[in-house]
Structures are given as structure tokens and as C-alpha cells.
Amino acid sequence: MSAKNQVPRFATVEDVITELKPGFPVYCLRPAELRRQASHFLDSFPGRVMYAVKCNPHLVVLQALYDAGIRHFDTASLAEIALIREHFPQADCYFMHPVKSRAAIMSASQVYSVDHFVIDHEKELDKLIATTGGGDGQVVLVRIITPVHDAQYRLSDKFGIAAAAAPELLRKVHEANFQTGVAFHVGSQCRNPQAFVEGVNTALDVIEAAAVPVHYLDVGGGFPAVYQDDRPPALGHYFDAIAGVFDRSRLRGDCVLMCEPGRAMVASGCSLITQIQLRKNDKLYINDGIYQSLSETLLGEIKLPARLINPDRSIATECQNFRIFGPTCDNLDILPTPYYLPVDADEGDWIEFGQIGAYSSSAATRFNGFFPETFVAVDAPPLMPE
Ligand SMILES: *Cc1c(COP(=O)(O)O)cnc(C)c1O
Numbered sequence: 001m002s003a004k005n006q007v008p009r010f011a012t013v014e015d016v017i018t019e020l021k022p023g024f025p026v027y028c029l030r031p032a033e034l035r036r037q038a039s040h041f042l043d044s045f046p047g048r049v050m051y052a053v054k055c056n057p058h059l060v061v062l063q064a065l066y067d068a069g070i071r072h073f074d075t076a077s078l079a080e081i082a083l084i085r086e087h088f089p090q091a092d093c094y095f096m097h098p099v100k101s102r103a104a105i106m107s108a109s110q111v112y113s114v115d116h117f118v119i120d121h122e123k124e125l126d127k128l129i130a131t132t133g134g135g136d137g138q139v140v141l142v143r144i145i146t147p148v149h150d151a152q153y154r155l156s157d158k159f160g161i162a163a164a165a166a167p168e169l170l171r172k173v174h175e176a177n178f179q180t181g182v183a184f185h186v187g188s189q190c191r192n193p194q195a196f197v198e199g200v201n202t203a204l205d206v207i208e209a210a211a212v213p214v215h216y217l218d219v220g221g222g223f224p225a226v227y228q229d230d231r232p233p234a235l236g237h238y239f240d241a242i243a244g245v246f247d248r249s250r251l252r253g254d255c256v257l258m259c260e261p262g263r264a265m266v267a268s269g270c271s272l273i274t275q276i277q278l279r280k281n282d283k284l285y286i287n288d289g290i291y292q293s294l295s296e297t298l299l300g301e302i303k304l305p306a307r308l309i310n311p312d313r314s315i316a317t318e319c320q321n322f323r324i325f326g327p328t329c330d331n332l333d334i335l336p337t338p339y340y341l342p343v344d345a346d347e348g349d350w351i352e353f354g355q356i357g358a359y360s361s362s363a364a365t366r367f368n369g370f371f372p373e374t375f376v377a378v379d380a381p382p383l384m385p386e
Contacts, residue, residue, distance in 0.1 A: 005059045005087075012380040016273060017350055018311050025288040025372035026273040027361055031064040033382050034269035034357070038068035041265060044236060046243035047257030050074045050094060052221050055262030055358045057083060058375060061269065066091065074221075074260040075114075078104045085112045092116075096183070096260065098124060098143050098159045105131045109138075116216075118143050118183055120161045122169055125176065135177030141218055142170050143183045144206055146199035151187025151222060152300045160184065163202050167210035174212040181216025182206055188263055189300060190222040191232040193241040200245045207251065217251060218258040225267030227355055228303040228385045235264060263358040268382045270357035272372075273309075276349050282322050284345060289326015289333045291367040293360040294353070297335050305354040305385040308341045316344040324351075328368040354383025 010016045013028055020026065041049045050072040051065050057080065062073075066088055073088075075081045076097035084093050094116040095108050108114040109132050119125050120143040132138060145160035161169055166182070173180050182203040186195040196219055207214045219242055224232035246257050272293050278285040288294055296302045308315055319340050326333035341351070364372060 005063060007060055007375045007377050009377040009379070011378070013271065013273065013352055013378055013383075014309060014311050016376055016378065017309055022273060022350075022374065023275055023287070024374055025293060027058075027293075027356075027372065027375045028271045028273060028352075028378040029058070029060050029357075029375060030269045030271075030382050031060060031377055032379065034061055034064035034266060035068040037265050037268060038065045038070050040235065041259070041261060042069050044239050045259055046239060046246065047259065048072060050258060050260040051265055052260050052262030053080045053084065054362060056266045056270070056360070056362050058361065059087060060375065060377060061266055061357070062087065064269070065265065072258075074262075078107055081108050081112050081114060094118075094260075100124070100127070102127060102131050115139060116141070119169070119173075120144075120159050122172060125169065125172055128178075129176050135179070138178050139181055139216060140173045140176075140178040141181035141183040141216055142166055142173060142206075143185070144203060146184045146186060146202045147195065148187050149195035149198070150190060150192035151195065152189035152302070154187050155185045156187065163206050166206040170206065170210040170214070171212055174210075179215045180212060181218060182214060183216075183218035183220060185220035186222040188222055189224045189232075189302070191224055191230075193233060193238045195222070196238055196242050197245050200242060200249070204249050204251070214251065214255055216256050216258060217246070218260065220259065221261045221263065223259075223261045223264035225263050225355055225358060226385055228305050230303065230385075266357035267355045268357060268384070270360070271378075271383045272353045272356045272360065274351050274353065276345060276347050276351065277327070279346050282320065283325060284322045284341075284351075285325045285327070286351060287327050287370070288372055289328060289335070289370075291326065291328050291330070291333060292364040292370055292372050293356060294326065294335060295363050296359050297337070298332070301336065303337050304356060305383050306339050306341065307352050307383065308345050308349055309352055310349045316342045318343045327370045330368070352383055355385070
């Protein structure tokens with residue numbers, strides 16, 4: 001096992017700060033919380049649960065999910081497939097990117113025994129037939145466009161075939177002797193369970209019109225996490241809504257229902273310790289920002305729970321709004337919403353951001369020489385929004 005599988009373990013975030021006095025950002029993973037969220041999906045989602053690796057591929061995260069029982073991984077590149085197959089040989093990878101290079105398809109199929117693929121265009125099917133030789137137990141899912149409701153990110157702008165054109169593509173998949181499936185993604189951080197209901201209904205219409213046997217229905221990711229000032233319905237409402245519409249359909253019984261959450265599985269399982277490098281009135285310059293772990297605060301307008309920490313002094317109870325600036329020289333590198341923190345926040349203090357397990361370290365760049373790469377495990381519960 002790689003050393004990345006083992007990280008230093010601390011009881012609390014305060015212990016991390018006391019011990020390391022970190023002048024660099026530190027990701028505080030919460031393995032127990034990761035296992036809890038994975039178990040919640042496995043126990044309550046009415047079908048097979050995959051994890052979308054791109055959301056957070058750190059080995060401690062993957063190991064926690066695996067320990068909870070996750071055995072299916074949504075992968076989108078050869079590097080992600082290799083990561084999973086090498087560390088978790090018993091687990092299955094699903095190649096869920098609708099646009100793949102021929103070399104990636106060939107290696108996935110021949111080297112890593114991947115046999116589930118997603119397409120959204122006939123030319124991608126031709127590629128799959130040419131590179132794999134056509135259906136030999138392999139599964140090809142057709143990704144369709146579904147109505148968007150209350151999602152923070154619209155993924156159907158980029159991928160998916162229109163529902164009206166999908167039945168013909170599904171028939172071609174069937175004629176090429178692949179097992180068939182239909183997949184969709186309602187968009188990330190989707191705050192309305194009805195989006196999944198309409199997604200399933202759209203998929204059912206496509207399947208009805210295709211009139212070929214369909215073995216898989218994949219409702220994708222998009223399940224929401226809890227953020228500051230953002231309290232979507234509990235996951236159980238989503239599971240119940242999906243179960244309700246799936247159970248009433250004629251697919252029940254001979255079709256595998258699947259989901260592929262990323263964000264909702266891991267967001268709560270990590271926080272981030274940053275340090276204030278300079279204060280100018282109500283401006284705080286910290287050592288992480290838009291180009292590292294905090295890109296979603298800008299791109300997704302996501303506001304994170306935050307608290308000021310300094311074990312060496314007593315901190316004021318009165319708070320005020322601060323603007324927070326990231327470490328790079330770029331003027332995009334400013335958190336778009338103010339943060340309400342103690343009035344005496346100053347250089348050398350630390351700010352912990354919670355709910356940062358999703359799309360943080362996995363989306364960080366090396367721009368300007370700032371690249372957070374320190375991970376620890378913490379036993380204390382996650383930092384939740386007020
Ligand atoms: C990113 C992605 C996911 C995970 O989405 P979340 O919104 O993080 O749950 C699932 N499936 C596919 C195909 C994706 O691209």
C-alpha cells in the first residue's frame with residue numbers, strides 16, 4: 001500500500017494546529033464521517049451505489065468508502081481507472097465519460113477489464129465497437145438530457161443526447177450486442193428531488209420508445225451536500241422519490257438501478273485549515289483560494305462554514321464580515337461572499353473551512369506555486385454550517 005494511504009491522525013483540529021503550527025493549508029479528513037455517508041447511501045439508496053472518483057480521489061477517502069462497502073467506482077479517465085484497479089482490485093470501475101480516446105477505451109477494456117461504458121453519440125458507439133470488437137457481456141449506457149431543476153451546475157449543457165434521439169441510439173447499442181442502459185445527471189448540488197423523478201420518467205419514455213431490453217438505469221450524481229445558507233432536503237427524500245417512480249415502472253425486477261454520487265458522499269468528510277498571512281482592515285489574505293481548494297466558492301457560489309482558531313490566545317466573541325483573498329497574484333482569487341468571523345482575526349490565526357471534501361483538492365492547480373498537499377485524519381466530528 002502506498003504511504004498516501006496512511007496519514008497522521010489527530011483527535012481534533014486544534015491538536016493539528018498545536019502540533020504543526022501550519023503555515024500551509026492542511027486538509028483534515030474525517031474517515032468516520034466518510035464511512036457514515038457511504039453507509040447511508042448503501043443502506044438507503046434503492047439500488048447499486050457507485051462513487052464518482054473525480055470528486056475526491058485521495059486514497060484515505062477511497063479506503064474509507066471501500067471499508068464502508070462501496071465496490072463500484074465511476075471513473076472518467078485511465079488514471080482514475082488505474083488508481084482504483086491497483087488499490088482495490090476487488091472493485092469495479094465504470095467508464096462514465098461520454099467522450100473517450102480510443103487508447104483509453106482499449107486499455108480500460110483489455111488491461112483493466114472495465115466493461116461498463118457511457119456514450120451520448122453514435123460515433124462514440126462506433127469507437128467502442130471498433131476498439132472492443134463489440135458486445136461480449138459489455139454494457140453501454142446512453143446518457144440522455146433531462147430537465148434541470150435547482151441544480152448549481154448544469155451538466156446537460158455539455159453531455160447527453162436529446163431524449164427524442166435516444167431510442168434510436170439505444171437500439172443501435174442493442175443491435176451491436178451490448179447490454180443496454182440509460183444514464184443521466186441532473187446537475188451537481190441539485191436541491192430538488194423532483195429533478196430525479198423527471199429524469200427517471202424521461203428515461204422510461206426513452207426505454208419505452210426504444211422497445212429493446214434495458215438492463216441498467218443510472219440516475220447519476222447531483223445529490224446535494226449541506227453548505228452555509230444552503231439547506232437542501234435530506235438525502236432520504238431523494239431516495240424515496242427515486243424508489244417511488246422506479247418501483248411503479250415496468251423496469252422493476254429486470255433492470256439494475258444505479259446512482260453515482262460524488263459531492264454528497266464526501267463533502268462533509270473533510271475540512272481545510274488555512275492561515276491568515278495579512279490583515280488590512282476588513283480584508284484577510286489567506287494561503288488558499290480560488291486556484292486551490294476554494295474554487296467552488298466562485299464557480300458554484302458555494303459558501304462554506306468557517307471558524308477562526310488560535311489555541312495560543314483567547315479570541316473575541318464579537319464578529320464582523322471580512323472579505324477573504326487567496327494567495328495568488330490573480331485578481332480572480334477573491335472569495336465572492338463575505339465571511340463572518342471574530343473582530344480580532346489577524347495574521348497567524350487559522351481559519352477552518354468545513355464541508356470541503358468535494359471538488360477541493362481534486363480541482364486544485366499549481367498556479368503561482370501554491371499547491372496544498374498536506375492531509376491528516378481527524379477523529380472529531382466535521383465542521384457543519386450553523
Ligand atoms: C461529476 C459526476 C458525478 C458526480 O456528481 P456529483 O454532483 O458530485 O454527485 C457523477 N457522474 C458523472 C458522470 C459525473 O461527471
